Amino acid sequence: MVERSRVGATPLEEISDAFLTRLAVEEGLSPRTIEAYAGDLRHLRTHLANHGVDHVADIKSQDLSRFASYLNDRGMAATSRARVLVSVRRLLRYARERREIVADPFEGIQSPKRPRTLPRILRLEETVALIDAARSDDPLGLRDVAMLEILYGAGLRASELVELPIEAIDFRGLLLRVVGKGKKERIVPMGEVAANALDEYMKRGRPLLLADRDDRGHVVFLTRRGKGMTRQNFFLRIRQHAQKAGIERDRVSPHVLRHAFATDLLEGGADLRAIQSMLGHADLSTTEIYTHVSRSKLRQTVESRHPRGSGANR
Helix, strand or coil: CCCCCCCCCCHHHHHHHHHHHHHHHCCCCCHHHHHHHHHHHHHHHHHHHCCCCCCHHHCCHHHHHHHHHHHHHCCCCHHHHHHHHHHHHHHHHHHHHCCCCCCCCCCCCCCCCCCCCCCCCCCHHHHHHHHHHHCCCCHHHHHHHHHHHHHHHHCCCHHHHHCCEHHHEECCCCEEEEECHHHCEEEEECCHHHHHHHHHHHHHHHHHHHCCCCCCCCECCECCCCCECCHHHHHHHHHHHHHHHCCCHHHCCHHHHHHHHHHHHHHCCCCHHHHHHHHCCCCHHHHCHHHHHHHHHHHHHHHHHCCCCCCCCC
């Protein structure tokens, strides 16, 4: 939630509030993201206040270096420190746009390197087993199969999936109109298998879940009570299906199926830019991690299948 202007607020608090309002109103960031920015900036203001700084124009490079060291000394992980410093950098950029500062005091300060961890993925046969475990003729089974097929067949984020409106579906063109991060809209193709599963749910599953209730929400995926699905509900359903399929529950999540979609596309020869567009990544470097996944899987193949591999049969 965006912080409201407060009586007696310091100049640094006032510009922080204005910055958060801009993120919410102009950039359309989610309340959760706004709250993360707000928390990061509270860390900064508290630290600077302890050193007598309460105006953005008074922030010096040494203040920010000391703040970065303070975050490190608190034992904060590199990823968390990097996120906080990104929030601070964006605040200072906003201050420059408003001409409250001239030079950027952040210049020359190195952000901690974030460890690039490879995303968890499922093997193709595991993905198929997961979907088969959800398969049944009751409305919930039809719904879950459709949701899993779309995650794997279109690469949506969990939030995009549960918030998908009926009018976003184009069965004729096999397309979905998705509103992603920052309210950015993109058109995503879905595979024929996913489209068939979705069509089956819309015809035989959703009407039974809706029953005689008013269809006020117009979201595609409904709970047993006819309300829109939540990410938490879907997450729990996936874990149940994973257990039934004999897959470790901790290895499965909606995001893992999104990763499987991207990895399998890349290994099938898809262009990285096309995958970036379908996933809705703003930066190609985010998509490039899947090239590392493919290399990792290639290495495993060489080690297990090649005559000179460590696990090859002799």
